[in-house]
Amino acid sequence: EPEVTQTPSHQVTQMGQEVILRCVPISNHLYFYWYRQILGQKVEFLVSFYNNEISEKSEIFDDQFSVERPDGSNFTLKIRSTKLEDSAMYFCASSGERGANVLTFGAGSRLTVL
């Protein structure tokens, strides 16, 4: 069964460092998302991406965050200067159709900012 893959599974970084989280969505999907989940809390929407541009973003997705689909297969989330409060599990997801957007999630990348 097709799956969304994410790398790395766990990254530890120093505050102020740049981090890039990578995702390979399902190949025929058109919509891509990043969510995050701080330990024990709800899953929060960060950004959605369609047709090579951001279609929607949340208040969390400020200027420190950016997304890119550089080569038609990878979908990356970059955090330019990490803060302690960026420590969370980051989930990539993709969906294939508008209107009944069932999301397929990756296993997540755990980011720890020290």
Add this chain to the structure above:
Amino acid sequence: SQQGEEDPQALSIQEGENATMNCSYKTSINNLQWYRQNSGRGLVHLILIRSNEREKHSGRLRVTLDTSKKSSSLLITASRAADTASYFCATDAKQGAQKLVFGQGTRLTINP
């Protein structure tokens, strides 16, 4: 803003019993979905119910939707130890936004 809120926050039952989780939301929706998350893993889609549907079944899962009360319930019948997980409802906006908004989740523990 719309938001799914589940209750209870945690539920512990014996294997074989039924588990019922509830979700409330605030604004009009296209559909409502339930997802499952095993500890430390990604979310897995379980079932989707459209705004014009009232009840839907899938295996041991039964979902109801009451749009007048802006609420949904997920029933898992004949629970198994492997059903131990967190369960989240998720809603999307009526006007076509692609994002899903997830609730806080219900942590379900099935005791053998």
